[in-house]
Amino acid sequence: MKIVRTERDLRNTVWGWRGSGDRITFVPxxxxxxxxxxxxxxxxKKYGERIVVSIFVNPTQFAPGEDLDAYPRTETExxxxxxxEGVDLIYVPDPQTMYxxxxxxxxxxxxxxxxxxxxxxxxxxxxxxxxxxxxxxRVQPDTAIFxxxxxxxxxxxxxxxxxxxxxxxxxxxxxxxDGHGLALSSRNAYFDADGLTLxxxxxxxxxxxxxDMREGQHVDVATDEAKRALLEAGFSSVDYVEVRSPNSLTVxxxxxxxxxxxxxxxxxxxxxxxSVRLIDNFAV
Ligand code: PAF
Numbered sequence: 001m002k003i004v005r006t007e008r009d010l011r012n013t014v015w016g017w018r019g020s021g022d023r024i025t026f027v028p029x030x031x032x033x034x035x036x037x038x039x040x041x042x043x044x045k046k047y048g049e050r051i052v053v054s055i056f057v058n059p060t061q062f063a064p065g066e067d068l069d070a071y072p073r074t075e076t077e078x079x080x081x082x083x084x085e086g087v088d089l090i091y092v093p094d095p096q097t098m099y100x101x102x103x104x105x106x107x108x109x110x111x112x113x114x115x116x117x118x119x120x121x122x123x124x125x126x127x128x129x130x131x132x133x134x135x136x137x138r139v140q141p142d143t144a145i146f147x148x149x150x151x152x153x154x155x156x157x158x159x160x161x162x163x164x165x166x167x168x169x170x171x172x173x174x175x176x177x178d179g180h181g182l183a184l185s186s187r188n189a190y191f192d193a194d195g196l197t198l199x200x201x202x203x204x205x206x207x208x209x210x211x212d213m214r215e216g217q218h219v220d221v222a223t224d225e226a227k228r229a230l231l232e233a234g235f236s237s238v239d240y241v242e243v244r245s246p247n248s249l250t251v252x253x254x255x256x257x258x259x260x261x262x263x264x265x266x267x268x269x270x271x272x273x274x275s276v277r278l279i280d281n282f283a284v
Contacts, residue, residue, distance in 0.1 A: 024052060117279070136166055194271070202235070244262055
């Protein structure tokens with residue numbers, strides 16, 4: 001497995017593979033890898049002969065005051081895990097070469113990128129769209145894999161690729177969960193035992209919300225009940241519990257389920273005098 005840090009080394013290797021007829025599948029990450037990322041890598045193998053994984057904690061998707069500095073960085077362990085999965089190349093760009101001092105371009109996605117996360121992290125998807133565009137331009141993959149855990153991010157990237165005519169097949173990977181149903185996330189590393197116990201309740205509450213709606217409960221009633229249950233369980237605040245259509249993420253008409261939908265949640269879980277923001281989503 002190669003570890004490359006420069007754009008030139010990346011392009012040389014990938015062009016060589018492409019010249020031999022290999023298809024490139026790309027898994028962008030911010031490192032601090034866990035089983036969830038490894039499921040993306042395993043899925044990647046189905047789509048190409050060569051797997052490239054990037055590790056880059058992208059500063060432009062963190063707002064001032066967010067956890068950019070605290071975000072876990074575990075490159076040696078990440079490389080060990082990726083090598084064991086048979087990854088061909090890890091790309092670890094330097095932040096200065098990703099965004100040089102003259103950088104002046106933004107990438108803004110409308111529609112699916114509006115509302116939900118953007119109401120609470122207004123610049124998040126601008127940062128994601130920018131770095132993903134740059135990584136796609138550098139790696140030039142045939143296919144790229146993103147987790148469904150960041151459901152709105154996945155929808156935003158699909159929109160970006162469609163709108164900017166990028167010839168890349170975007171694949172969504174099902175959410176990987178621990179034995180208690182908590183969606184795997186690099187930020188789960190922040191939890192102490194009490195935080196983890198509470199975080200695991202989110203899944204139970206949201207599954208009940210989904211099942212109530214499936215059985216005919218009005219969407220507003222079910223989501224209000226879920227918000228109340230999260231607060232009663234000990235979550236310090238709930239940013240949203242919302243039901244949207246699965247692809248366009250538009251608000252459901254009529255207030256009752258009349259086809260497939262997705263319920264999306266963001267809530268703050270108290271932990272060691274601070275809080276960890278959890279996001280998750282469930283098919284209904
Ligand atoms: O989902 C992530 O880990 C990041 O948002 C991504 C897609 C790697 C862009 O930095």
